Amino acid sequence: MRFVDEFRDAEKARALSAKITSLCEPGREYKFMEVCGGHTHTIYKHGLEDYLPENIQLVHGPGCPVCVIPMGRVDDAIHIARQPDVLMTSFGDMMRVPGSGGNFFDSNAEDTNIRMVYSPLDSLKIARQNQDTHVVFTAIGFETTTPSTAMTVLRAAHEGLDNFSVFCNHVTIIPAIKAILDSPDLRLDGFIGPGHVSTVIGCRPYEFIARDYDKPVVVAGFEPLDILQSIYQLMLQLTEDRREVENQYARVVPWQGNTVALKAIHEVMELRPYFEWRGLGFISHSAMRVREKYAEFDAERIFDMPGVRVADPKACQCGEVLKGVLKPWECKVFGTACTPETPIGTCMVSPEGACAAYYNFGRFTRERVKEAAHHEHV
Amino acid sequence: MSTSERVSTRTDQPTDREQQVLDRIDKARRRKPKVREERVTLAHGSGGKATQTLIEAVFLDAFRNPLLEPLEDSASFPVDAGRMALTTDSFVVSPLFFPGGDIGELAVNGTVNDLAVAGARPLHLTAGFILEEGFPIEDLRRIVTSMTAAAETAGVQVVTGDTKVVQRGKADGCYINTTGIGVYEHARELGVATARPGDAVLVSGPVGEHGITIMLERGELDIEADDLTSDTAPLNGLVTALLDAVPGVRAMRDATRGGVATILNEAARAANVSVTVHEDAVPVRTEVRGASELLGIDPLYVACEGRLVAIVDGEQADDALTALRAHPLGTEAAIIGRIGDDPPGMVLLNTAFGGTRIMDLLVGDPLPRIC
Numbered sequence: 001m002r003f004v005d006e007f008r009d010a011e012k013a014r015a016l017s018a019k020i021t022s023l024c025e026p027g028r029e030y031k032f033m034e035v036c037g038g039h040t041h042t043i044y045k046h047g048l049e050d051y052l053p054e055n056i057q058l059v060h061g062p063g064c065p066v067c068v069i070p071m072g073r074v075d076d077a078i079h080i081a082r083q084p085d086v087l088m089t090s091f092g093d094m095m096r097v098p099g100s101g102g103n104f105f106d107s108n109a110e111d112t113n114i115r116m117v118y119s120p121l122d123s124l125k126i127a128r129q130n131q132d133t134h135v136v137f138t139a140i141g142f143e144t145t146t147p148s149t150a151m152t153v154l155r156a157a158h159e160g161l162d163n164f165s166v167f168c169n170h171v172t173i174i175p176a177i178k179a180i181l182d183s184p185d186l187r188l189d190g191f192i193g194p195g196h197v198s199t200v201i202g203c204r205p206y207e208f209i210a211r212d213y214d215k216p217v218v219v220a221g222f223e224p225l226d227i228l229q230s231i232y233q234l235m236l237q238l239t240e241d242r243r244e245v246e247n248q249y250a251r252v253v254p255w256q257g258n259t260v261a262l263k264a265i266h267e268v269m270e271l272r273p274y275f276e277w278r279g280l281g282f283i284s285h286s287a288m289r290v291r292e293k294y295a296e297f298d299a300e301r302i303f304d305m306p307g308v309r310v311a312d313p314k315a316c317q318c319g320e321v322l323k324g325v326l327k328p329w330e331c332k333v334f335g336t337a338c339t340p341e342t343p344i345g346t347c348m349v350s351p352e353g354a355c356a357a358y359y360n361f362g363r364f365t366r367e368r369v370k371e372a373a374h375h376e377h378v
Numbered sequence: 379m380s381t382s383e384r385v386s387t388r389t390d391q392p393t394d395r396e397q398q399v400l401d402r403i404d405k406a407r408r409r410k411p412k413v414r415e416e417r418v419t420l421a422h423g424s425g426g427k428a429t430q431t432l433i434e435a436v437f438l439d440a441f442r443n444p445l446l447e448p449l450e451d452s453a454s455f456p457v458d459a460g461r462m463a464l465t466t467d468s469f470v471v472s473p474l475f476f477p478g479g480d481i482g483e484l485a486v487n488g489t490v491n492d493l494a495v496a497g498a499r500p501l502h503l504t505a506g507f508i509l510e511e512g513f514p515i516e517d518l519r520r521i522v523t524s525m526t527a528a529a530e531t532a533g534v535q536v537v538t539g540d541t542k543v544v545q546r547g548k549a550d551g552c553y554i555n556t557t558g559i560g561v562y563e564h565a566r567e568l569g570v571a572t573a574r575p576g577d578a579v580l581v582s583g584p585v586g587e588h589g590i591t592i593m594l595e596r597g598e599l600d601i602e603a604d605d606l607t608s609d610t611a612p613l614n615g616l617v618t619a620l621l622d623a624v625p626g627v628r629a630m631r632d633a634t635r636g637g638v639a640t641i642l643n644e645a646a647r648a649a650n651v652s653v654t655v656h657e658d659a660v661p662v663r664t665e666v667r668g669a670s671e672l673l674g675i676d677p678l679y680v681a682c683e684g685r686l687v688a689i690v691d692g693e694q695a696d697d698a699l700t701a702l703r704a705h706p707l708g709t710e711a712a713i714i715g716r717i718g719d720d721p722p723g724m725v726l727l728n729t730a731f732g733g734t735r736i737m738d739l740l741v742g743d744p745l746p747r748i749c
Contacts, residue, residue: 001664001667001668001671004667004671008730008731010730010731010732013731013732014732044735045729045735046729046731046733046735047727047728047729047731047732047733047734047735048731048733049733050732050733050734051732051733118598118599122598224731224733340741341741351674359738360736360738361735361736361738
């Protein structure tokens, strides 16, 4: 299949793998963080770690939109959905994220009407068809999905819809990366930059990582060869003692980002003073809210919000996993109390979550994979 | 004319005119029953005249066979001594009509295939309908007609049935349950638990077409794939061809909900073996791959309705492949993997990219109501 197979060529992967290995200094350990959950998913789905030498470790970052949603926000969403004549919409990933009293599926089994949509614009269609209900779109995601929520609000305003609003949970990636860089318990050698987010924000916002923290960044695409190539570029920078922001995903990511999308975001939304991230705690200026100008489309202003902060379950170590301090399997409840069927933490919910990806694809040590692959040949 | 005169005329000699009317009524009674309504009403499920009309004019008319025709409470037929197979399945697919088939064809093929892959020869089916008030009679006819055609292709008959009508909003148009009975004409013990290291895993054709077709047909995704149709088909002919040619068939499964990956996980657990699948050996149509990429799902987990997975003695893998490919439904069959012993209970995927990973059971249904 065109535009896919070229990026999954095993022969090219072997060549890149050899080049990466040749750049490894003997006895040195390398830790690179892939910030984006989409990368985590690709790494596990294609078995990419089989191509990496033992001394290169990939650390999974905080860039999985549902993984960083704190329980209190799930409870708030369910609270809104329980109001009379409210129909809520959200992305499929959100449906299984546990709140303190269950997830969206559980609340639907009781009394709410929360529907999955593939695009926020579908919520407008539902609002037009159900004039006597109020449709609330529970918006989540990094800058990748924020523009589509902003466009949806603009469209609703243009049409004069009076039965639609957004429960905004959009977060921004840079403060999260900064929080990780400032965290004392993690030593990283570089970042695989988030490709999709960068299509919107561009590459310039990462420049502080190279300049102030002396770490290389390579913005990468989502096919397995993209990631291997970006690891090669990171290794090359370290070998040549450079610290720069490079764009491996130039076929999609413009250096300056998408100015139209950024304009739409800033028209509709503004930074919150602070926002709670699951596992990372409160981070200032790390999330978006709807501007006063569009108050009539802001569910947080329309409904009384409990806004109660709910502590994560004690056993859950999502925070450490999100920061990359722990590998998923190092968490106390991984695979025992916390599984994809009964997730305790959010990292086990989304297919982009590090724990779910590791559980579904990766519960298998590299050595055993090699043994098994050696035995089995068609 | 007074009343008494009229009564007396009826009991004695009917007038010419009255006789004409009576004759007409009598003729009407004998006439083939006809459903005059355009939509199903609650009366059609009441058990009265409307029900009878619906049964005779729609169901009996299409399914007509000597076992069904007496319209008794049970179909009655003689059996030979031996082993039989019994299976049941309910169909709630949405939409009811889709490229390559409809709920009726699916309801026949699904049950025929459950019998066939168990190694039995399908004989008779039952058909239970739950109809929503307001369902168009014309659609019901279409469904029943395609069931008849599917049954004929598979060489089975619908020998008894049931119809219920529920209020508008209490069902989604039409649900069908079919139960099937089959006979074993051989003494082989088939089952995924009999898989052993060295066995080969085959699929009879490209995977995932049914599930993706249904998903796209719902139109929720604004993705179009013109050439994509459901793979629904009766597998009993293909099964017979395989069983006749290969004595070392250990197990067959039709890859419905959960797809090929789910079946292989069941096999790995039941037989306490490992299964290694080679991703680039799995036949997948480009349209299915493209849509799966966009939707973020793996075609190995997507349902087929006319593909089987076979586990056969490794020594006879090539014979099995030849036998499958010689049949019209198996021209694109392929050997996709091997059974091993380590790690027991697990399915591994050698990715086309060259990595190896686990292929586990899915949590949740990525594509609801596809059958």
